[in-house]
Amino acid sequence: MLKKGVNFITVGVLALQGAFREHINSIKKCGANAQEIKFPEQLKNIDGLIIPGGESTTINKLIKKYNFKIYLDDFYNSGKVIYGTCAGLILIAKKVINEDFGLGYIDIEVERNSYGRQIDSFEEYISLEFDSGKKFKAIFIRAPRIINAGPEVDILSKINNNIILARQKNVLVSTFHPELQDDTRIHEYFLKMIKNHKKV
Amino acid sequence: MEKGTLKLKTGLAEMLKGGVIMDVTTVEQAKIAEEAGAVSVMALERIPADIRAAGGVARMTDPEIILKIMNAVTIPVMAKCRIGHFAEAQILEAIGIDYIDESEVLTPADEKYHVNKWDFKVPFVCGATNLGEALRRIGEGAAMIRTKGEAGTGNVVEAVRHMRTIRDEIKKVASLPKEELMTVAKEMGAPYELVLNVHETGKLPVVNFSAGGISTPADAALIMQLGADGIFVGSGIFKSENPMKMAKAIVEATTHFNNPEILAKVSKGLGNAMYGMELSKIPKEELLSVRGW
Numbered sequence: 382m383l384k385k386g387v388n389f390i391t392v393g394v395l396a397l398q399g400a401f402r403e404h405i406n407s408i409k410k411c412g413a414n415a416q417e418i419k420f421p422e423q424l425k426n427i428d429g430l431i432i433p434g435g436e437s438t439t440i441n442k443l444i445k446k447y448n449f450k451i452y453l454d455d456f457y458n459s460g461k462v463i464y465g466t467c468a469g470l471i472l473i474a475k476k477v478i479n480e481d482f483g484l485g486y487i488d489i490e491v492e493r494n495s496y497g498r499q500i501d502s503f504e505e506y507i508s509l510e511f512d513s514g515k516k517f518k519a520i521f522i523r524a525p526r527i528i529n530a531g532p533e534v535d536i537l538s539k540i541n542n543n544i545i546l547a548r549q550k551n552v553l554v555s556t557f558h559p560e561l562q563d564d565t566r567i568h569e570y571f572l573k574m575i576k577n578h579k580k581v
Numbered sequence: 582m583e584k585g586t587l588k589l590k591t592g593l594a595e596m597l598k599g600g601v602i603m604d605v606t607t608v609e610q611a612k613i614a615e616e617a618g619a620v621s622v623m624a625l626e627r628i629p630a631d632i633r634a635a636g637g638v639a640r641m642t643d644p645e646i647i648l649k650i651m652n653a654v655t656i657p658v659m660a661k662c663r664i665g666h667f668a669e670a671q672i673l674e675a676i677g678i679d680y681i682d683e684s685e686v687l688t689p690a691d692e693k694y695h696v697n698k699w700d701f702k703v704p705f706v707c708g709a710t711n712l713g714e715a716l717r718r719i720g721e722g723a724a725m726i727r728t729k730g731e732a733g734t735g736n737v738v739e740a741v742r743h744m745r746t747i748r749d750e751i752k753k754v755a756s757l758p759k760e761e762l763m764t765v766a767k768e769m770g771a772p773y774e775l776v777l778n779v780h781e782t783g784k785l786p787v788v789n790f791s792a793g794g795i796s797t798p799a800d801a802a803l804i805m806q807l808g809a810d811g812i813f814v815g816s817g818i819f820k821s822e823n824p825m826k827m828a829k830a831i832v833e834a835t836t837h838f839n840n841p842e843i844l845a846k847v848s849k850g851l852g853n854a855m856y857g858m859e860l861s862k863i864p865k866e867e868l869l870s871v872r873g874w
Contacts, residue, residue, distance in 0.1 A: 397836050398599040398620065419837065434596050436620040436656055443618065443836055468596070493655060499679035500702050502589045503582050522592045523657065523679075561592050 387411060387572050390579075393418040393427035397443040399435020399468060403560035407568045421452035429462040429575040432469030434522070434558050437493065440468055441482045450484070457486050462551045462574045470554040471525050478528070487552045488531030489544075495526030507545065507557075510537040512566055519545065519557040527556065551578060585702030590724035593657065593680065593704060594788035597621055597811055601801070601832050602790065604628045604815040606646075608653040614818070617828030621657045621680070623813070624650040629686050629733030630816035630855065633867070639687045641669040644676050651677070659706070664873055665691025667700070674703045680725070681705045683718075685872035686732045686815075693874060698722030708792070710743045710870055712750035712779070713769030719787055720772040726785060728809070729870040730793015733816050735857035737794040737803065739870055744791055744807040755783040793870065796821070796854045798834030798847050805838035822852030 392408045394401045396417035408415035408431075418424060430453075432440070444450065457463060463486060465473045471493060473486040480493065496503070502523055506516035517538075527544040530536070538546035546555045546567070553574065559567040600620030605611040606628060614622045626642040627635065641662050651658045657679035662669035664683055669690075673681050683696050685708050698705040699722040706725040709715035715726045728747060730740030754765060754776060762780055766773040778786050791804040792813035801812050814831055821827040830847040837843040865871075 396599070400595045400598060402598075403595065419840075435598070436596065436600060438615060438656060439600055439618045439620050439832070443833070446833070498651075498677045499589075499593055499657060499704065500674070500677060501584065502593065503584050504586055504588060505582050520588055520592055522589060522596060558592060561588065561595065 386576065387413040390414065390428050390572060390575050391416060391426065392429045392431060392572075392575070393423060394431045394433060395440070395469070397435075397447075398439045399433045400558070400560055401433045401435075404431045404433050404466075404568075407560050407565050408572070411565050411568050411572055413572055421447060421449045424452050424456050428579060429464070429571065430456060431571075432463070432465040432472055433560065434467035434469060437468035437471040437482070441472060444472070453484060457484075457552070460551050460578060462553070462571065462578055464553040464555075464571045466555050466558055466560065467522065467524060470556060473552065473554065475531075487547070487549045487554055488534055489527045489547065489554070490529040491525045492528050493525050494523050495528075496521065496524050499523055505540055507538050507540055509546070509566060511570055514566075517559075517564055517566060518562055519555075519559070520561045521557045524556045548574075587724065590704030591787050594706070594725035597657075597790075598788060599836060600811045601828075601835050602659065602811070602813045603818055603828060604813070605650060605819070608649050610819055610824070611650045611654050613825050614828060615654045615656055617825055618832035619656060619828065620811070621659055622650065622654060623659045623661065623682065623815075625661065628816045628819060629869075630735070630820050631733075632686060633733040633869075641666070641672065641687070644672060647673075647678065648676055661687055662696070663687040664689040665694050665696060667696045670696050670701060670705075674701055678703060682727070683707050683723075685729060685869045689872050695721050695873070698724075706790070708870070708873055709747070710873075711746045711769075712754070713771045714873065715747060715785060715789070716769065716771035716775040716779070719775055719785075723787065725787050726789045727813060728789065728791045728793070729873075730791065730795070731860060731863075731868065731870050732793045733869070734794050734860065734863070735796045735816065735820070735855040736860055737796070737800045738860060740791050740793045740795060740800075740804055741807065743793075743870070744804060744809060747785070747789070748808050751779055751784060754779045794857075795831075796857065797851075798830045798844060801831045801834045802838040802844050805835060811835065816855055820855035822854075827851050827854070
């Protein structure tokens, strides 16, 4: 567990709806600071942002209602690190099939609820490209699927030919929910991305 | 690959947190709810206020109505089965419903036993009025709890009572010395392991939403400040004068439940909320929250 050298990092978790408390707990477990983001001005005070799982339609409506977009664009353009899980991935993708949302921070095309309804939700042990240790138990809940990924997207994990964890520069996405697990390796990787960005 | 695990069942409830689940009876209402920002809809033949008015036996909704609603929206869809009616639950699972509410709003099918929810891959939410009842349901496999309130009344007083009761009982269990927990489990009629879990964590082992009588943004904020993870609004939206406006306002109030400026803004000009009933005027045999054992 990465406890050292991250206590100066503050991660914001978008707290409009969904599993934001779980991400805050995971970040704190890694030794960094975490705070809820309910208003766009709060983005100024943080080093990295997590957009959590929840209902993407609901979170999208609240992002619009509270004028988050220009602040999020500034945050992204400044090169600060953003991590989207499940609904969060959908919200920051370049293209979402049958929907008009997608902030366009990562060059992927996504289909919502692509594996089916709740009865098709599943758990699977996956390999992480950046960690040769034991497999990671991934929780997929009404998960989206990455249908296409652009050439600049690095694939960090796949199952059955589906990309489930990916990165493009300072943007990280997963179609599953590491915040529902005690295993914090993906949050640690995210914190390392922030550390590297702060050094530059 | 594993499916239907407890983690996946409770996980979906985690994703609904901070959101509003709305009762709908038609495709049009379901679309209004989704457009307003609902995290899920409960597909019903009649909303609780109308079930109350109609009397007679209230049963599971016709699967055709539920399927139409499932096809009309992209958010998860829930439906109710009667308490103890595991055949209704099997039918709901077979049509691919996302969550089953074993609900006191429908007429109970069993006067003694609830559905054994471990038999199902689909997750269940169950009503509770106190900690013992919540832990019994979790012991039977419920992946989400819903404080009952008194559905279809437009009166939030019972929802408040149930939230406060559960919150106070959790605090008590967390503060007791360990040697007292077995006796507490016996008195509450709750499984010892779950009482021990509450003692150690200071919270329910699953997500707890609040239901029954929530009719305004202020009601939603009140119940969220009392510690609910999210809310169910039954009759409160489609019995109000302007459902879309009311639904949007309740969604915002649930997100910003502790911000009075926003609550004031969203509460303005909503038109009439649903008619509210004084609970002492309802005959005891017509109360819904006492159903469930």
